Amino acid sequence: MDLFTASIDEGVATAFDELNNQAARCPSARFVLAGYSQGAMVMHQLLLRLTDQANTGLLGRIADTALIADGDKKRVTAAVTFGTAGRAAEGVRSALSVGERDIPTKKAASTYDICNRDDPVCDFSSQTIVHWEAANAVHVRYTDDPVVARVGSLIGAHLLANAAVSTTALPDAQVGVPYSATLAGTGRAPLHWAALTALPAGLKLAAVGQITGTPISAAEGMAYVTVSVTDAARHQATGQVTILVKGADLPLPTTPPPPGCATTCGVRAWGDNGYGQFGNGTTKGSAVPVSGPGLTSVTAIAGGSVNGYALKSDGTVWAWGDNRNGQLGSGTQTNSMVPVRVSGLTGVTAIAAGSGSGYAYALKSDGTVWAWGDNSDGELGSGTQTNSTVPVRVSGLTGVTAIAAGANNGHALRSDGTVWAWGWNGSGTATTETVPVVVAGLTRVTAIAAGASTGYALLSNGTVSAWGNNEWGEIGNGTTTNSVVPVAVTGLSRVTAISGGAVDGYALLADGTVWAWGANKYGELGNGTTTNSAVPVRVSGLTGVAAISGGADSAFALRSGGTVWGWGINASGQLGNGTTTNSAVPVEVTGLTGVQAIADGGWATAYALVGH
Numbered sequence: 210m211d212l213f214t215a216s217i218d219e220g221v222a223t224a225f226d227e228l229n230n231q232a233a234r235c236p237s238a239r240f241v242l243a244g245y246s247q248g249a250m251v252m253h254q255l256l257l258r259l260t261d262q263a264n265t266g267l268l269g270r271i272a273d274t275a276l277i278a279d280g281d282k283k284r285v286t287a288a289v290t291f292g293t294a295g296r297a298a299e300g301v302r303s304a305l306s307v308g309e310r311d312i313p314t315k316k317a318a319s320t321y322d323i324c325n326r327d328d329p330v331c332d333f334s335s336q337t338i339v340h341w342e343a344a345n346a347v348h349v350r351y352t353d354d355p356v357v358a359r360v361g362s363l364i365g366a367h368l369l370a371n372a373a374v375s376t377t378a379l380p381d382a383q384v385g386v387p388y389s390a391t392l393a394g395t396g397r398a399p400l401h402w403a404a405l406t407a408l409p410a411g412l413k414l415a416a417v418g419q420i421t422g423t424p425i426s427a428a429e430g431m432a433y434v435t436v437s438v439t440d441a442a443r444h445q446a447t448g449q450v451t452i453l454v455k456g457a458d459l460p461l462p463t464t465p466p467p468p469g470c471a472t473t474c475g476v477r478a479w480g481d482n483g484y485g486q487f488g489n490g491t492t493k494g495s496a497v498p499v500s501g502p503g504l505t506s507v508t509a510i511a512g513g514s515v516n517g518y519a520l521k522s523d524g525t526v527w528a529w530g531d532n533r534n535g536q537l538g539s540g541t542q543t544n545s546m547v548p549v550r551v552s553g554l555t556g557v558t559a560i561a562a563g564s565g566s567g568y569a570y571a572l573k574s575d576g577t578v579w580a581w582g583d584n585s586d587g588e589l590g591s592g593t594q595t596n597s598t599v600p601v602r603v604s605g606l607t608g609v610t611a612i613a614a615g616a617n618n619g620h621a622l623r624s625d626g627t628v629w630a631w632g633w634n635g636s637g638t639a640t641t642e643t644v645p646v647v648v649a650g651l652t653r654v655t656a657i658a659a660g661a662s663t664g665y666a667l668l669s670n671g672t673v674s675a676w677g678n679n680e681w682g683e684i685g686n687g688t689t690t691n692s693v694v695p696v697a698v699t700g701l702s703r704v705t706a707i708s709g710g711a712v713d714g715y716a717l718l719a720d721g722t723v724w725a726w727g728a729n730k731y732g733e734l735g736n737g738t739t740t741n742s743a744v745p746v747r748v749s750g751l752t753g754v755a756a757i758s759g760g761a762d763s764a765f766a767l768r769s770g771g772t773v774w775g776w777g778i779n780a781s782g783q784l785g786n787g788t789t790t791n792s793a794v795p796v797e798v799t800g801l802t803g804v805q806a807i808a809d810g811g812w813a814t815a816y817a818l819v820g821h
Contacts, residue, residue: 372395373396378451381455388412388423392418408420420452431627431649432452477499478815489502489503491546497787507520513562516569520558524557530546531567534583536569538551552600556574564616564811567582568583568589576609581598587633591604609622615661616661620635620659621645622655628654629647637676651674651695660710667707673697682728686744687744699745710760710763713764714726714759722751726744727742728741731763733763733778748764748776749794755767763779765807765815766807767806771801777791
């Protein structure tokens with residue numbers, strides 16, 4: 210008896226370790242505890258251990274238990290005689306009829322039951338599993354029985370037949386246009402469908418899974434519908450599907466044209482240069498703008514944490530600075546104080562750089578997005594968390610018109626006016642998403658921006674929505690409560706451009722003024738104070754502004770006359786006015802004229818694209 214009891218204990222310890230290992234490897238997986246005869250006892254003892262430990266994390270991920278017994282041995286089989294709640298149950302056959310939840314087998318005397326942990330048939334208790342010697346004597350001869358070899362495949366076939374909702378996104382609908390789409394699912398046919406939450410007005414779901422009707426104007430926007438599917442075996446599953454209902458006049462955002470100096474623009478840089486992020490072959494910083502990388506025909510610039518990026522008129526991308534995570538995209542992890550070409554990219558129309566541990570994005574003319582560098586939080590959107598020293602395609606994105614990068618996440622605006630996000634907290638859900646997911650509830654978006662862990666969207670009506678972290682009021686809705694869905698930034702209208710700082714938001718209005726909200730420790734709101742604000746405040750003294758760029762505790766504005774103004778932290782001379790004194794109001798960056806574009810790096814470096 211001691212030997213048999215010891216074998217049970219050893220089995221429980223092994224199963225416990227394996228369950229923990231698999232749970233760590235597969236964070237979203239659910240598990241089935243399956244046992245035949247003595248193995249059923251092991252699974253029961255494992256459940257007892259998890260219950261005693263109050264291990265709700267693992268218990269909640271156990272979907273079913275599978276207990277197997279021979280029907281013709283039901284009076285002497287350990288998993289039945291000594292394992293059920295009582296002999297009145299008489300084994301698994303008497304509790305469930307074939308075709309209900311049992312797995313029928315060719316061997317008429319055997320029955321295989323898949324049951325939930327609260328099923329009376331599987332309701333073990335410590336008092337019922339006591340006859341260890343008898344159990345051992347009965348079952349030692351079954352170890353080579355062919356039925357044991359079939360258990361795994363039978364359980365697998367049963368579980369694979371369980372119902373599931375396969376559809377996640379339905380084709381777009383249009384107000385006033387007849388619509389038809391069919392949901393897809395798995396399970397034993399026929400499948401029966403039902404809507405658990407409301408469909409867009411004008412649409413209905415039939416039991417066969419077909420959605421039909423004509424959307425009305427009240428349905429316009431992105432709808433998130435929870436549906437259920439029930440199969441012939443009464444297995445049920447739920448899932449969420451999305452339907453975008455477009456209005457007849459839905460404007461589609463277009464990629465803005467490049468700056469007007471496609472053949473004569475050069476780059477200037479100022480601030481910190483410890484990693485060669487000026488791109489001029491040195492590591493000497495400067496509190497005033499100096500010549501940057503010796504590149505010509507530059508049409509766009511972007512600043513990473515300690516990197517610089519340039520897009521040339523021939524559609525190629527060049528990078529310089531820190532490269533510990535492959536963020537230069539050159540196929541190496543060697544830093545470079547001068548520009549190196551990002552490997553393999555052509556036809557690029559826009560670039561963006563992350564302010565975290567080093568990654569960047571490129572939007573190509575075919576509407577796809579490519580990424581390289583650090584991927585520890587899924588920043589590359591490739592379905593993995595493996596860094597890449599060369600560009601890889603962001604999974605599943607097409608029709609993209611604009612891109613933005615945060616500290617550990619990326620965002621993309623599609624031509625249908627929806628926003629997609631990936632990485633840590635890109636969608637506002639405080640989770641890591643290694644492939645793009647749609648940001649809930651956004652339509653008619655014309656521009657996007659990203660803070661460290663906050664997203665911003667400019668809508669076609671001139672208002673701004675934000676989502677994600679809000680510890681410092683960076684959502685701008687008057688609170689410091691995080692939001693998993695976009696909410697309106699308070700009081701803004703007639704906005705023409707947006708930008709995100711680390712924990713701040715910025716908006717440029719049609720009248721040429723700039724407004725800011727969020728943290729203000731270093732004066733990065735530019736309103737003459739160092740008081741945080743959870744609603745937009747006007748940046749002092751700025752008019753005639755044509756573009757804005759937020760960074761790490763500082764921000765910049767490009768005025769229509771081609772001059773640049775900065776405010777906020779200045780410890781490394783990143784305001785470019787020849788000092789290292791912080792400023793809570795805008796100060797002019799020394800010596801810059803004819804500027805076409807600006808970029809605030811993610812740390813303490815800034816860039817300007819200047820016409821010669």
